[in-house]
Amino acid sequence: MSILLMVSRAGAGSVICASYGETDLSTQAEHSSTNRRDFLFVATGAVGAVGAAAVVWPLINQLNPDASTLALASIQYDVTPIAEGQSVTIMWRGLPVFVRHRTPKEIEEAQAVPLSDLKDPETDEARTKPGHEQWLIMIANCTHLGCIPVGESGDFDGWFCPCHGSHYDSAGRIRRGPAPKNLVVPPYEFLSDTLVQIG
Amino acid sequence: MSEHSTYVPGNAVEKWLDDRLPVVRFAKEHLMDFPTPKNLNYWWTFGAILVMCLGVQIVTGIILAMHYTPNVAMAFDSVEHIRRDVNGGRIIQATHAVGASMFFIALYIHMFRGLFYGSYKAPREILWILGVVIFLLTTATAFMGYILPWGQMSFWGATVISNIFTAIPLVGENIKQLVLGGFAVGNPTLNRFFSLHYLLPFIIAAVVALHIWALHVPGNNNPVGVDVKDSRDTVPFHPYYTMKDLYGMVLFMIPFAWFVFFAPDILGHADNYIMANAQVTPAHIVPEWYLLPFYTILRAIDFNILFIDSKLGGVIAMGGAMACLLVVPWLDTSKVRSGTFRPMFKWFYGLFVLNFIGLAYLGAQEAAEPYTTLAKVCTAYYFLYFLVILPVLSRIETPKPLPTSISESVLGKAHA
Numbered sequence: 001m002s003i004l005l006m007v008s009r010a011g012a013g014s015v016i017c018a019s020y021g022e023t024d025l026s027t028q029a030e031h032s033s034t035n036r037r038d039f040l041f042v043a044t045g046a047v048g049a050v051g052a053a054a055v056v057w058p059l060i061n062q063l064n065p066d067a068s069t070l071a072l073a074s075i076q077y078d079v080t081p082i083a084e085g086q087s088v089t090i091m092w093r094g095l096p097v098f099v100r101h102r103t104p105k106e107i108e109e110a111q112a113v114p115l116s117d118l119k120d121p122e123t124d125e126a127r128t129k130p131g132h133e134q135w136l137i138m139i140a141n142c143t144h145l146g147c148i149p150v151g152e153s154g155d156f157d158g159w160f161c162p163c164h165g166s167h168y169d170s171a172g173r174i175r176r177g178p179a180p181k182n183l184v185v186p187p188y189e190f191l192s193d194t195l196v197q198i199g
Numbered sequence: 200m201s202e203h204s205t206y207v208p209g210n211a212v213e214k215w216l217d218d219r220l221p222v223v224r225f226a227k228e229h230l231m232d233f234p235t236p237k238n239l240n241y242w243w244t245f246g247a248i249l250v251m252c253l254g255v256q257i258v259t260g261i262i263l264a265m266h267y268t269p270n271v272a273m274a275f276d277s278v279e280h281i282r283r284d285v286n287g288g289r290i291i292q293a294t295h296a297v298g299a300s301m302f303f304i305a306l307y308i309h310m311f312r313g314l315f316y317g318s319y320k321a322p323r324e325i326l327w328i329l330g331v332v333i334f335l336l337t338t339a340t341a342f343m344g345y346i347l348p349w350g351q352m353s354f355w356g357a358t359v360i361s362n363i364f365t366a367i368p369l370v371g372e373n374i375k376q377l378v379l380g381g382f383a384v385g386n387p388t389l390n391r392f393f394s395l396h397y398l399l400p401f402i403i404a405a406v407v408a409l410h411i412w413a414l415h416v417p418g419n420n421n422p423v424g425v426d427v428k429d430s431r432d433t434v435p436f437h438p439y440y441t442m443k444d445l446y447g448m449v450l451f452m453i454p455f456a457w458f459v460f461f462a463p464d465i466l467g468h469a470d471n472y473i474m475a476n477a478q479v480t481p482a483h484i485v486p487e488w489y490l491l492p493f494y495t496i497l498r499a500i501d502f503n504i505l506f507i508d509s510k511l512g513g514v515i516a517m518g519g520a521m522a523c524l525l526v527v528p529w530l531d532t533s534k535v536r537s538g539t540f541r542p543m544f545k546w547f548y549g550l551f552v553l554n555f556i557g558l559a560y561l562g563a564q565e566a567a568e569p570y571t572t573l574a575k576v577c578t579a580y581y582f583l584y585f586l587v588i589l590p591v592l593s594r595i596e597t598p599k600p601l602p603t604s605i606s607e608s609v610l611g612k613a614h615a
Contacts, residue, residue, distance in 0.1 A: 060377075063391065069381045089478050094383040096478050140478075141383075144510055146362035147355065148480040163359065163484050164498055165566035178501040180508040 069094070074199035076191070079135060087151050089140055092198050096140035096148060097186060099196075102170065107133055109157060110171035117175075120182045124171045127185050137188055137196065138172045144179035159183070205232055229415055234433035235440050236421035238609050242316075243419070243440075244447025245309040251448050252302040253407065257400050259295040260344075267347065269393035271386045274349035275474040293463035299341050300466045301455045303489035306334060314527070315548055317536030318420040324528040326413035331524045333406050338490065340399040343392040345487055346384075350471030355484050357384045357392075363497070366511040383477065423608045424536030425601055432605035483565055491562030492555055496520050498566060499578040516578065523585040530585055533593040540599040544592050551584045 072093050079099060082088055087100040102110075110124040128136060140148050147163035154160030155176065156169035166177030173182040188198040206227040208214040217224055266285050268277040281288040310330070313319055319327035342360065346353045361379055365371040380387030418427060427433055434440075458465065464472075466488065470481040486494050500513040507515065523530075538544050558577045564570040602608035 063377050063380055065376055065381045066387065069385070069387065091477065094381050094385045094477065141358075141362075144362070145359040147359065147484060148478070162482050163480065163566070164501070165571075178498070178509045178513065180510045 074197060076195060076197045078195050080194045084134070089148075092139075092186065097198060098136070098138055098140045098151070098172075098183075100136040100151070102134050102136055106157065106170035110169060110173075113169065113171075113173075119174050119176075120180070122171075122173060122182055127171050127173070127182070129188075129190055132190055135196070136170075136172060137198065138183040138185045140183070142166055142179055143174065143181040143183065144177070149183075229411075229436075230441075231435060231437035233415065233436040234418065234427070234430065235436045236419050236427055236432060236605050237434045237439070238421050238423065238605050239419065239440065239443070240422050241443075241447055242308070242312040242422075244444050245305050245312065247444035248305045248448055248451050249302070249309060250407065251451075252298060252305055253400065253403060255298050256295060256302060257404070259291050259298060260397070260400065262291055263295055264397060267393075269347065269390050271349060271389055271475070274347060274389060278348045289463075290459060293459045297455065297458040297463055297466065299344065299487075300458070300489065301451070302337065303341070305451065306337060307489075310334065310524075311552060313420075314551075315538040316420055316422060317424055317531070317533075317538065319528045320531070320536050321528070322417045323413070323420060326410060326417070327528055328525055329406055329410040329413055331521075333403055333410060334524075335521065336399055336403045336406065340396060340403065341487065341489065343396040343399070346389065346392045347396065348471060349389065349475045351473045351475055351479075351481050352468045352471040352484070354384055354475035354477065355480055356486055357388065359484060360486075361388075363514050363517075366514040368511070385477075420536060421605060422537060423539065423602055423605060425603075425605060425608070428604045428606075485563050488559065488563070491560075492558035493517050493520055493562075495558045495562035495574050496578045496581065498562070499571075499574040501566075501571065516582075520581060523582070527585060527589070531589040531593055533596065533598070535598040535601065540601055541592070541596060542599060543596045547584060547588050547592065550580070554580045554584075 082101045084101050085103050089096045115121040142149050142161040147161050149159035149161040154167035156167050158170045159168040164178050166179035167175045169175050191197050206224045208217045266281045281292045346357045364375040497513045497517040500516050501509050504512050554577050561574045
């Protein structure tokens with residue numbers, strides 16, 4: 001608003017200058033601390049900054065995941081061959097993903113844990129799909145600094161990350177150690193009883 | 200700066216050049232006639248040694264880039280190709296890999312020298328800060344270089360370090376993806392790290408030029424830490440220090456060559472001779488030795504501090520450890536530069552050096568007791584030294600009497 005005001009003042013000044021000659025111009029310049037030149041200076045700078053940002057953005061954005069990386073966003077996997085108590089690690093978006101066929105004992109343990117014991121409270125039901133509680137599907141990178149935890153180990157009958165000592169339980173929830181979050185459950189759904197689509 | 204010049208163009212051609220581009224005059228003023236305190240000891244030769252290290256890395260690196268392939272399918276094999284097939288490649292690759300370690304040995308000695316002799320104090324604050332900037336750039340360069348052989352440690356080191364970004368609230372995950380060019384370390388990551396690894400040494404060289412510029416305004420600090428008073432306190436840089444620096448370089452080249460010829464892999468990790476595998480984490484991830492002290496500080500914070508979770512806390516501590524170096528000129532306000540004349544500082548400094556070595560040792564150990572507790576103790580001392588001990592010592596310590604001049608200190612020693 002104030003810039004616009006300056007313009008109209010400066011504009012008026014220049015009109016005076018045009019019609020009444022040099023003397024009026026100098027008086028006007030003495031009285032007004034801002035003039036047309038200041039406006040042009042600010043306006044040019046602003047346009048220049050926007051232009052520079054517009055040029056820089058694509059140069060930075062090229063660093064973001066490219067189309068071929070994003071194209072791997074969705075995969076399908078048949079869980080039939082995985083026996084009870086067995087895990088496999090598959091790749092999704094360049095990330096390893098655990099698919100674990102849990103034993104009844106593990107499911108029971110996971111469901112029995114009171115939420116107040118958890119660092120990142122989440123129920124076992126929230127981490128599995130109804131009717132498919134035996135399947136635990138989660139990204140295999142420790143939420144601390146990304147190592148792959150070792151299965152069927154640690155103090156909570158789940159996973160243990162050897163890098164910095166995080167323990168996860170049989171629902172992949174963080175129980176002890178430096179990791180801040182539970183192992184991440186990717187978006188997935190069961191297309192049939194055995195075919196799962198991740199992503 | 201030009202008052203030191205004794206340059207007189209010898210002939211008409213030199214005169215002609217001097218009136219247009221006075222490079223000869225510049226070289227004479229700054230590389231030959233520059234007045235340098237006459238009491239510099241061998242700790243002062245590491246500046247020149249570091250310039251040599253940067254040169255060795257750039258020359259060998261440019262050669263390696265002629266044979267290396269930055270692609271996840273071929274990178275690992277191309278490094279083996281260099282080591283086995285390329286003429287002299289075994290030595291050139293080893294020189295580059297060992298050279299990184301030697302670079303950091305010299306860098307740490309150079310920094311600890313500055314910390315002992317108060318080289319960061321007025322009027323050399325900018326000189327010191329530029330040095331810290333060079334240290335950070337070198338660390339980034341070395342880290343990216345370690346990714347290039349695409350072994351297991353390359354891959355998992357990159358994974359662990361890039362996950363540090365996810366500690367940043369809200370935008371952390373996006374920043375990580377921007378840095379990696381994907382959801383995990385992969386081909387885009389390898390390509391961009393190769394590009395940046397080639398670029399950064401030249402940026403380092405530019406900052407080194409600023410560092411030397413900032414050195415040549417106040418001139419060198421020296422082991423007694425008193426200012427140069429007159430020309431009796433100094434000798435010309437050439438031949439006195441060109442020769443001393445060259446001798447230091449030769450001595451430094453002896454262990455360097457020993458590593459290159461007889462133990463090129465001893466400073467590395469066996470797991471890095473297994474090709475990167477995104478599905479298997481090595482049982483025990485260790486960064487390169489020169490990053491270990493800061494890695495220990497990152498790991499030491501395994502507890503939440505108020506609303507800051509342990510992961511972000513670790514990252515803040517590691518960043519803070521480096522930030523302490525940047526602000527040390529304003530933490531240590533003692534007017535006496537040299538630790539030689541500070542009876543209390545000496546002991547705390549000695550303990551700080553041992554503590555830093557301890558931090559490095561602990562970084563290589565697994566995350567279990569008693570190492571985790573020791574890591575907390577050493578991390579605490581690191582911060583205490585900068586944030587409490589240095590400011591407090593500056594107020595309570597009575598320094599020993601300083602010699603009135605560099606000349607006096609040198610002659611006094613000779614008579615004693």
